Amino acid sequence: MDFSNELIERLKKARVVSALTGAGVSAESGVPTFRDPGGIWEKFRPEQLANFEAFMSDPDFVWSWYQHRREIMREVMPNPGHYALVEFEKIFSEFNLITQNIDNLHYRAGSKRVTELHGNIERNYCVSCKTFYNDIDVNEKKVLLCKKCGSIIRPDVVWFGEILPRKELIFAEDCAKNSNVFFSIGTSAEVYPAAMLPTMAKQSGAYVVEINIRPTVMSMDVDEVLQGKSGEILSELVNNLKKS
Numbered sequence: 001m002d003f004s005n006e007l008i009e010r011l012k013k014a015r016v017v018s019a020l021t022g023a024g025v026s027a028e029s030g031v032p033t034f035r036d037p038g039g040i041w042e043k044f045r046p047e048q049l050a051n052f053e054a055f056m057s058d059p060d061f062v063w064s065w066y067q068h069r070r071e072i073m074r075e076v077m078p079n080p081g082h083y084a085l086v087e088f089e090k091i092f093s094e095f096n097l098i099t100q101n102i103d104n105l106h107y108r109a110g111s112k113r114v115t116e117l118h119g120n121i122e123r124n125y126c127v128s129c130k131t132f133y134n135d136i137d138v139n140e141k142k143v144l145l146c147k148k149c150g151s152i153i154r155p156d157v158v159w160f161g162e163i164l165p166r167k168e169l170i171f172a173e174d175c176a177k178n179s180n181v182f183f184s185i186g187t188s189a190e191v192y193p194a195a196m197l198p199t200m201a202k203q204s205g206a207y208v209v210e211i212n213i214r215p216t217v218m219s220m221d222v223d224e225v226l227q228g229k230s231g232e233i234l235s236e237l238v239n240n241l242k243k244s
């Protein structure tokens with residue numbers, strides 16, 4: 001891929017670079033996305049499963065769905081896109097990685113500082129006393145009960161209608177406001193408040209770059225669209241930056 005001179009020059013001069021990642025970044029690892037053909041929501045509508053009411057009305061069903069996904073996420077490996085973002089930490093004087101993904105793959109690739117906006121599937125907590133249970137056996141198909149109070153245990157992920165973790169969201173907003181270059185990678189940019197971050201970055205003067213295999217609702221509003229697989233584009237970008 002040919003990168004524009006403008007992008008390369010801006011990246012060379014940048015003091016702060018940030019990236020928001022979504023499910024597309026893990027697609028090349030084999031984790032299904034949400035809204036692509038064959039994605040998670042093709043079989044189940046989000047309202048059916050990713051909300052607290054659904055969990056409380058049929059905890060075993062929602063739990064088994066998370067167990068299924070936890071199994072996939074544990075079995076797959078990070079891909080070149082995750083590894084390229086690890087390199088970004090070394091290339092830029094300040095690099096902030098913000099993810100909507102719950103799959104743990106940025107950490108497993110070696111990224112040191114990841115801001116997780118929608119939680120992490122490896123953490124779970126009791127809905128009543130909030131005790132954490134993080135070492136879950138994926139074969140436990142029925143919802144687990146808290147050893148302290150007997151209530152049910154849920155994954156520590158953010159469902160529709162729930163607020164995002166406060167510290168993480170404030171940090172992500174600060175990144176959007178203070179970045180010289182802001183990447184939006186592998187996200188449909190349809191779920192708020194994460195989806196407002198690239199717009200916020202643009203309004204604050206950042207050069208906003210989208211990397212996606214297809215156009216999104218945001219493509220017309222960004223400064224540059226790099227169309228293709230994030231694993232391939234990010235690896236090429238790292239090579240280009242290391243050479244120049």
Ligand code: BJW
Nearest residue numbers: 022023024033034035100161186187188191192213229230
């Ligand atoms: C590739 C590729 C490759 C494929 N290379 N690219 C303002 C306006 C309207 C609505 C709202 C609003 N503010 C809040 C709302 C309500 C709601 C919302 O946003 N609804 C919209 C759907 C309209 N938001 C919320 O409820 C949030 N909470 C909140 O705002 O609290 C305050 C509040 C409370 C009550 C009322 C009002 C306000 C919480 C949102 C939580 C989202 N949770 C989920 C589930 C997490 C747990 C789990 O995984 O089970 O998070 S939903 C799901 O979507 C998941 C994802 O993180 C999130 C984003 O999806 P993502 O990552 O973008 O994936 P896809 O599949 O959509 O896109 C993949 C992209 O990759 C595609 O574009 C592909 O083309 C691309 N791709 N392969 C590069 N190889």
Ligand code: ZN
Nearest residue numbers: 126129146149
């Ligand atoms: Zn408890």
